[in-house]
Amino acid sequence: ENMRVHEELLNLAFAEEEAVSHRIKVLEDELKVLHKKREEFHLSNKDEISRLLAKRRSMARLEAKTKSLGDDLKRINDDLGTSKKCKRALEDLQTKALE
Incomplete structure (x- = not known):
């Protein structure tokens, strides 16, 4: 009986x-699957x-280019204003010369 109980326990x-x-x-x-997923992640x-x-670098370049173009546009507008003043002055001189 003891042996049978022992066998049963074994x-x-x-x-x-x-x-x-x-x-x-x-x-x-x-765990292998999780390690693989972690590596893929x-x-x-x-x-x-x-x-x-890369996008951040592109944005920085674009912002610098935008600023540069804005500065160029400001200079062009300033030059345009100066050109218009010169044109008016020349027209005034021409008008006075013809009088």
Whole structure:
């Protein structure tokens, strides 16, 4: 009787060990999948960060170009104003010369 109880306990222990081993295998497989997803996520983040940095550099270049073009436009408008004044002055001189 004692031997049978002992065998029963051993069988239960082996069954429990197999169940635990199986659960460990399942968890290890899940962990591999999670590690792979984490690596893909890191790579995706690196790519996204690279794209954002490239966009930031482009924006900085465009802002500098916009400022430069704005400065050029201001100079052109100033020159246009000066040209109009000179034209009016010349027209006035021409009118006075013809009188």
